[in-house]
Amino acid sequence: MASRIWAGLLWSSFFVVSLSAVAEGGQNIEDFVQKRPACKAKYFKQKLDHFSFRKQHVFEQRYVVCPEEWKEGGPILFYTGNEGDIMLFLNNTGFMFEMAKELSAMVIFAEHRYYGRSIPFDGKTLNATTLPWLTSTQALADYNDLIISLKSIINGAKNSPVIAVGGSYGGMLAAWMRMKYPATILGALSSSAPILQFGDTLPCNTFAQIATRDYQQASQTCVDTIKRSWGIIADLWRTQDGRDWLKDTFHICNALDNDKIKMEDFRVWLFAGWTYMAMTDYPYPTSFLKPLPGWPVKEACKFLNDGSHFQTDRALLKGIFKGISVYFNYTGAVKTCFNLSESSTGSALGEIQWDYQACSEVVIPDCTDGKTDMFYSRPWNKTEYAANCRKNFGVKTNFDAALREYGGSNLKYHSNIIFSNGQLDPWSGGGVLTAPSPTITVILIEDGAHHLDLRASHPKDPQSVIAARAQEVGIIKRWIKSAQTVENDLDDTW
Amino acid sequence: MASRIWAGLLWSSFFVVSLSAVAEGGQNIEDFVQKRPACKAKYFKQKLDHFSFRKQHVFEQRYVVCPEEWKEGGPILFYTGNEGDIMLFLNNTGFMFEMAKELSAMVIFAEHRYYGRSIPFDGKTLNATTLPWLTSTQALADYNDLIISLKSIINGAKNSPVIAVGGSYGGMLAAWMRMKYPATILGALSSSAPILQFGDTLPCNTFAQIATRDYQQASQTCVDTIKRSWGIIADLWRTQDGRDWLKDTFHICNALDNDKIKMEDFRVWLFAGWTYMAMTDYPYPTSFLKPLPGWPVKEACKFLNDGSHFQTDRALLKGIFKGISVYFNYTGAVKTCFNLSESSTGSALGEIQWDYQACSEVVIPDCTDGKTDMFYSRPWNKTEYAANCRKNFGVKTNFDAALREYGGSNLKYHSNIIFSNGQLDPWSGGGVLTAPSPTITVILIEDGAHHLDLRASHPKDPQSVIAARAQEVGIIKRWIKSAQTVENDLDDTW
Numbered sequence: 010m011a012s013r014i015w016a017g018l019l020w021s022s023f024f025v026v027s028l029s030a031v032a033e034g035g036q037n038i039e040d041f042v043q044k045r046p047a048c049k050a051k052y053f054k055q056k057l058d059h060f061s062f063r064k065q066h067v068f069e070q071r072y073v074v075c076p077e078e079w080k081e082g083g084p085i086l087f088y089t090g091n092e093g094d095i096m097l098f099l100n101n102t103g104f105m106f107e108m109a110k111e112l113s114a115m116v117i118f119a120e121h122r123y124y125g126r127s128i129p130f131d132g133k134t135l136n137a138t139t140l141p142w143l144t145s146t147q148a149l150a151d152y153n154d155l156i157i158s159l160k161s162i163i164n165g166a167k168n169s170p171v172i173a174v175g176g177s178y179g180g181m182l183a184a185w186m187r188m189k190y191p192a193t194i195l196g197a198l199s200s201s202a203p204i205l206q207f208g209d210t211l212p213c214n215t216f217a218q219i220a221t222r223d224y225q226q227a228s229q230t231c232v233d234t235i236k237r238s239w240g241i242i243a244d245l246w247r248t249q250d251g252r253d254w255l256k257d258t259f260h261i262c263n264a265l266d267n268d269k270i271k272m273e274d275f276r277v278w279l280f281a282g283w284t285y286m287a288m289t290d291y292p293y294p295t296s297f298l299k300p301l302p303g304w305p306v307k308e309a310c311k312f313l314n315d316g317s318h319f320q321t322d323r324a325l326l327k328g329i330f331k332g333i334s335v336y337f338n339y340t341g342a343v344k345t346c347f348n349l350s351e352s353s354t355g356s357a358l359g360e361i362q363w364d365y366q367a368c369s370e371v372v373i374p375d376c377t378d379g380k381t382d383m384f385y386s387r388p389w390n391k392t393e394y395a396a397n398c399r400k401n402f403g404v405k406t407n408f409d410a411a412l413r414e415y416g417g418s419n420l421k422y423h424s425n426i427i428f429s430n431g432q433l434d435p436w437s438g439g440g441v442l443t444a445p446s447p448t449i450t451v452i453l454i455e456d457g458a459h460h461l462d463l464r465a466s467h468p469k470d471p472q473s474v475i476a477a478r479a480q481e482v483g484i485i486k487r488w489i490k491s492a493q494t495v496e497n498d499l500d501d502t503w
Numbered sequence: 504m505a506s507r508i509w510a511g512l513l514w515s516s517f518f519v520v521s522l523s524a525v526a527e528g529g530q531n532i533e534d535f536v537q538k539r540p541a542c543k544a545k546y547f548k549q550k551l552d553h554f555s556f557r558k559q560h561v562f563e564q565r566y567v568v569c570p571e572e573w574k575e576g577g578p579i580l581f582y583t584g585n586e587g588d589i590m591l592f593l594n595n596t597g598f599m600f601e602m603a604k605e606l607s608a609m610v611i612f613a614e615h616r617y618y619g620r621s622i623p624f625d626g627k628t629l630n631a632t633t634l635p636w637l638t639s640t641q642a643l644a645d646y647n648d649l650i651i652s653l654k655s656i657i658n659g660a661k662n663s664p665v666i667a668v669g670g671s672y673g674g675m676l677a678a679w680m681r682m683k684y685p686a687t688i689l690g691a692l693s694s695s696a697p698i699l700q701f702g703d704t705l706p707c708n709t710f711a712q713i714a715t716r717d718y719q720q721a722s723q724t725c726v727d728t729i730k731r732s733w734g735i736i737a738d739l740w741r742t743q744d745g746r747d748w749l750k751d752t753f754h755i756c757n758a759l760d761n762d763k764i765k766m767e768d769f770r771v772w773l774f775a776g777w778t779y780m781a782m783t784d785y786p787y788p789t790s791f792l793k794p795l796p797g798w799p800v801k802e803a804c805k806f807l808n809d810g811s812h813f814q815t816d817r818a819l820l821k822g823i824f825k826g827i828s829v830y831f832n833y834t835g836a837v838k839t840c841f842n843l844s845e846s847s848t849g850s851a852l853g854e855i856q857w858d859y860q861a862c863s864e865v866v867i868p869d870c871t872d873g874k875t876d877m878f879y880s881r882p883w884n885k886t887e888y889a890a891n892c893r894k895n896f897g898v899k900t901n902f903d904a905a906l907r908e909y910g911g912s913n914l915k916y917h918s919n920i921i922f923s924n925g926q927l928d929p930w931s932g933g934g935v936l937t938a939p940s941p942t943i944t945v946i947l948i949e950d951g952a953h954h955l956d957l958r959a960s961h962p963k964d965p966q967s968v969i970a971a972r973a974q975e976v977g978i979i980k981r982w983i984k985s986a987q988t989v990e991n992d993l994d995d996t997w
Contacts, residue, residue: 058554058555059640060640060641061554061636061641062634062635062638062859062863062864062898064897140556141555141556141557142554143556144554144555146553147554147555150908153908154907157903157907190910191910191916191917192909192910192911192914193910369556403558405559413648413651414644416684416686417686419685419686420686422685422686422919
């Protein structure tokens with residue numbers, strides 16, 4: 010899930026926050042196949058445009074099929090890939106394979122168009138000319154066509170019920186698949202999907218408020234200290250001397266000269282560090298794009314808990330540096346300095362692509378106010394946002410697109426969806442938190458961060474996620490049983 | 504609803520059978536406004552492509568708002584316009600206004616993109632370059648955007664429940680609106696919509712079989728006579744003398760010379776006449792594109808009922824000519840001859856446009872076999888069909904498009920749709936005839952032809968359509984009441 014901020018005139022492309030891309034292992038199919046030799050990566054010829062009949066461009070969509078646990082006629086668990094190389098999600102969604110075992114299911118991971126190796130216009134640059142078919146609606150139609158085709162090809166899959174599974178933006182896609190293609194998708198497990206976080210539905214700092222609450226659980230002092238830091242930074246930024254001190258203290262490679270790197274870029278870098286930790290506040294060490302300890306928020310707050318350490322403003326910022334380093338340099342691998350022009354998430358994610366989606370159709374309002382959250386005043390400026398999008402992609406931002414296409418919070422006529430959210434996850438505020446219909450189940454995971462439930466089971470898993478996973482499997486079993494009962498009834502009758 | 508046949512190499516563009524376009528009165532807004540002065544035609548700036556972010560073409564979509572009966576907060580009855588000028592449907596759907604009175608509803612008729620005055624690329628020719636965005640999916644997105652925008656503009660409409668209404672292809676669109684946009688559309692009245700008549704779901708001569716059944720209700724002799732005629736025509740066609748005789752007897756303007764007008768063209772012309780009468784087998788005279796008497800099938804069969812009249816083959820064909828003339832020349836307005844190159848439905852329908860839709864996404868298999876129907880052997884030839892489409896529009900026919908996008912007969916997860924079908928209507932075979940879910944209602948109208956229920960009430964209406972309309976209004980009232988109850992509950996709670 011990406012959160013997109015433009016810091017002044019800088020297009021802060023280093024701020025894709027896609028936690029779905031947390032890797033448990035390697036990212037190459039080769040690595041993966043060593044771990045799961047039954048899985049095969051394949052390609053499917055996909056239409057670039059499902060909704061017009063122009064002379065068709067096609068592209069090769071990658072997907073991975075893992076039939077290891079499958080029994081003929083058994084269900085298919087279909088991961089609706091999100092904004093990155095599908096291998097990242099494959100390695101990050103161990104729960105799929107645990108479910109497969111219990112359900113005798115086939116596992117399929119489908120890569121989202123324009124990401125990983127599923128790039129249209131082979132070889133051409135991704136820009137305003139080639140990107141316009143990168144939309145969620147086209148991606149859903151891809152998945153629908155892929156599923157229908159695979160079911161007709163794979164022996165014994167013709168009547169297999171299909172369950173869509175996804176986390177973050179992939180969780181949105183899983184829910185939307187069920188909503189738009191219920192004849193193809195029997196039900197969806199939509200984890201950590203903020204499908205309500207569009208338009209004016211929620212306060213724009215919902216994400217920041219929940220991140221703040223996470224740090225509050227570590228300690229109020231931690232929050233107070235972070236909150237104080239922004240004013241101190243602003244004071245220091247005013248003089249060359251102050252900026253030099255910040256550059257030295259925070260080990261920044263770049264010159265902080267107001268032309269290249271503005272104060273807002275620096276603040277956004279810090280904001281990214283704090284909120285990344287909140288999103289991945291997992292109970293055990295994870296090897297993220299950067300490695301993190303278990304419960305990183307608590308770890309970071311260890312350096313910020315005791316207010317008395319910070320007799321002076323500069324002493325406080327030194328504590329801030331130690332805290333933020335839990336995210337940016339936990340293993341100490343960075344020996345020299347941090348480059349603010351670099352991505353915070355590494356190269357595997359499709360950043361230009363997500364920037365484009367955030368600029369066109371998947372527009373999530375984002376701000377901080379420094380009052381109800383621990384950050385500073387950064388308003389949601391639609392005009393500026395749209396201007397940046399026009400400048401960078403020549404695209405006209407459609408702020409209401411997702412609400413109009415998917416109906417926002419009016420979900421009462423939909424069925425067979427599990428919306429799970431971890432209460433530590435800053436994205437949970439935009440999730441579906443009360444059941445809108447009798448056949449939609451909401452699961453709140455008390456000690457869960459961003460789609461913890463989709464990760465492989467772990468000895469340090471809190472009870473809440475163990476219970477959530479059991480509930481999820483139970484519901485999916487009921488869907489499948491009920492669908493098969495109906496099929497049998499029809500067989501008897503006709 | 505169009506049925507598209509290619510007769511050999513002739514692109515038989517005269518064979519658009521859009522019964523939705525049966526006019527009760529004039530086709531101009533001026534005529535209409537005289538009858539209903541409260542109605543206003545307006546235009547809405549619509550995106551050409553809802554599913555990509557290319558530099559956007561826009562076009563002006565026409566719609567007509569009739570607020571005469573509306574009370575603030577009351578429901579909106581939204582006609583999802585089909586393949587023709589919206590004024591045709593407006594004049595042909597009197598039941599909308601009767602419902603509006605009973606429901607204190609606003610009536611809106613929206614014109615389908617590329618038809619009537621809602622033509623993109625203003626002034627440019629409609630061809631392979633300009634037509635590709637003529638798809639049902641884009642049309643649905645038009646209606647969704649239009650409704651959301653109007654509700655935000657019209658005072659007191661913000662919370663108005665919206666009921667989609669449509670007949671024939673417009674009935675498909677009404678049902679699909681509810682299926683794809685249930686947050687916008689509370690429920691749909693889908694009349695005479697053969698949404699199952701795609702792919703291999705049904706025998707391709709379903710339409711022809713039901714037309715045959717209609718003539719059987721008039722008399723078995725009538726059917727037998729029509730059935731015999733095809734062989735006699737084939738015999739005569741073999742010689743110049745025989746063709747000359749056919750030309751004279753049937754008053755054909757064109758030379759029947761195998762180069763320009765083939766036998767298949769002649770047969771298709773007859774097929775059109777017979778099936779048009781079956782589709783519009785209404786109980787009272789209607790002023791169709793050509794005027795017809797009440798119960799035209801019975802009228803035509805009057806000339807074919809007594810087998811003894813037809814001692815010779817040529818005498819039989821003379822009877823056929825009298826029968827078919829009920830369709831082509833009831834008033835005797837044609838004094839000289841029939842031009843087989845002309846449209847059977849007049850110019851108001853968008854024929855090139857519907858040809859394009861039938862060639863791309865809305866592909867309804869169509870054949871006759873001369874055994875289970877009263878026609879002759881005309882197989883459904885997908886290869887030839889696709890070749891004609893490629894030749895005429897450079898388009899690749901997607902035979903499964905509608906099934907894949909809308910789910911075919913798997914409707915059990917949908918709700919709040921009324922599928923009504925007249926049992927005289929040859930299109931009824933492709934309709935939803937058994938309720939797939941508890942909140943989908945199927946209404947069969949014993950003495951009804953193509954969407955008779957949507958027409959204005961008439962003293963000669965059979966009891967079955969009177970009952971159907973009453974049931975439809977009752978169900979829509981319940982939907983509205985139940986939606987408003989939920990709203991009120993929410994108001995109380997929050």
